[in-house]
Amino acid sequence: MIPAFYIFCLMVAVGVVLYLLDLRSRKKHPGQAAEPGGGQPAATPTCADTTCALHDLCPSEAIMQCAVSNEIVYYDDEELDAFKGRGARDYTEAEIEQFRDVLYTLKPADMLGWEQSVTKRGIVLPTSIRDEFIALYNDAKTSN
Template structure:
């Protein structure tokens, strides 16, 4: 538990340092929107540094639940180990959300240590791509 707290604190410190360095960059080198994740296409063009900022931003972000607390029971499971009935629980949550929420939901599953079942990954990707 102590190691987890130390890792989270180190990640938060790194995030703060990255933000401070990023503020010193000329505006032309920064993606539109002010944060690394605000404009993904601009961030993708900006390169690895911007993507790193985005990953760090997600890592220190507070976990959000999408009325799916029951999925915490699957923490630590591999994506190819779900039965069709277990995958159906994920699909039920997936089909109740707006397409714009799917990306945040999948990111929050990852932050919670939950792998999405292989059975529904294609559908989630299609919803995210719109």
């Protein structure tokens, strides 16, 4: 009975140490998770992000699967940079139409990259455009 007690105490001590190490690493890198290879931590958006646009997987997981670099790629949409920092409901109809013009000229293969590019640039898609993006992306995905 005594050896089982020692094993139990050892397991509790190891659990406490691992918990404290995890807590310490989270304080160093808030909002980030370590990469599996032990490299630099990568920013990990949450499923509650309002900028996510896919719904088969967690939207953030799907976008992160497509993210191979932090480089921002422009899709002939530099004019959208003027909307950096705006909320999803803070757009006029004319501004929403600018997003719509870009969205409907994208090739299906470029849709995820464009959404990721917009997010990296700090631009939140208007609510109606985000809904249209989801519908278009799902249509393009099912037609393949």
